[in-house]
Amino acid sequence: MQKLYALGAWKRDAEQVVAWLIENDFLNEERFAVSFARGKFRLKKWGKIKIKHELTLKKVSSRNISTALGNIEDQAYQQTLNSLISKKWNSLKTGTAAEKKMKTMRYMLQKGYESILVKPAMNKIAEGKA
Incomplete structure (x- = not known):
């Protein structure tokens, strides 16, 4: 609707x-x-909370948001989460374990x-089990 209004369309015409x-x-x-949801998860490695927030900002209905988040496979989600935690943890060269945990959590x-x-997941990586 906004695009049609920007192009100068009348309200009735835009609705049609x-x-x-x-x-x-x-x-x-x-x-x-x-x-x-699929694109932001696969390409930008966003989590479900951020995806839900962005879809809410785009005024997508809660039913469709739930459907979209339900299409993200749990196994792939957990693997991505573990991978990101591991990558971030290993990128932090200085600091105590508590500081690394805080930065990784943030x-x-x-x-x-x-x-x-x-x-x-972070505790497993911090202990060296993953």
């Missing part, structure tokens, strides 16, 4: 165009949400991962 696009499946919020939370998943 959008309705036609939705009817003919050119505009599909669920497809957008799933594609957005990094993972910024990426949008859940603290309940980050803490156990």
